[in-house]
């Protein structure tokens with residue numbers, strides 16, 4: 001069996017095209033330009049690339065972006081001051097602090113300083129709580145939100161399915177599990193201390209892997225015909241990008257599978273744009 005690919009690039013392009021039209025309409029009819037404000041601390045290369053891509057995606061969609069860059073030794077007080085300034089600015093609809101922050105920061109303190117209604121990453125405790133309650137008024141963290149859009153676009157039946165999520169981080173695994181639960185899957189959430197990962201993965205109708213271990217899920221760990229979503233982004237020793245799933249063996253067993261690159265990655269930034277537009281639209285209500 002050879003799995004069908006879930007193409008995150010083309011789904012992303014479709015969503016971004018529709019979004020750009022809505023942004024243009026919002027500007028023309030209401031005079032509102034959605035605006036995303038981003039804080040980047042330090043010189044971490046991956047963070048710089050992510051922020052550059054986010055800013056470029058905003059520009060292409062007609063969303064205004066503001067970037068505040070700080071040196072590694074900036075104080076928490078300075079960053080909190082900037083967040084307070086942006087919280088009070090009605091022309092800013094989304095605020096994002098690029099993670100990870102340097103060690104001197106308490107990440108929770110910084111994230112909880114962002115107004116929940118501008119927290120387009122969905123990391124504020126209030127938004128996390130609403131997600132946990134199965135509510136709809138929150139911002140959903142972008143990566144799991146993108147995964148749900150992919151499942152939806154492929155018509156995957158989630159109701160009653162065995163869904164197994166490997167990786168239980170606050171930004172991917174936990175919200176992923178909550179979103180699948182809200183769609184009535186039976187959810188298993190595995191992490192580094194879980195025993196016998198393969199026992200769980202082999203039961204999965206829907207398998208989402210967000211671990212950060214190159215090619216750890218091999219074809220023999222997958223239920224034939226399963227939907228396999230690979231969130232992982234790793235580099236092989238020869239510098240190539242790969243996921244947490246061993247694509248070559250997995251694609252022979254799975255029914256649907258996301259590639260790396262070109263799968264979940266593009267969807268993450270797309271859903272950030274969706275959340276920013278949503279925030280701007282909410283100011284009208």
Ligand SMILES: NC(=O)c1ccc[n+]([C@@H]2O[C@H](COP(=O)([O-])OP(=O)(O)OC[C@H]3O[C@@H](n4cnc5c(N)ncnc54)[C@H](O)[C@@H]3O)[C@@H](O)[C@H]2O)c1
Nearest residue numbers: 143167168169172191192210211212231232233264265268
């Ligand atoms: N595609 C995207 O847009 C996107 C977005 C966010 C993260 N990622 C990628 O997803 C991966 C995970 O990111 P994260 O931020 O959730 O990572 P994290 O390090 O915060 O969390 C990793 C999780 O995996 C679990 N884990 C680690 N080793 C394990 C093992 N051997 N068996 C089972 N569980 C194990 C840990 O317990 C933890 O819950 C990384 O590769 C990251 O680069 C991709």
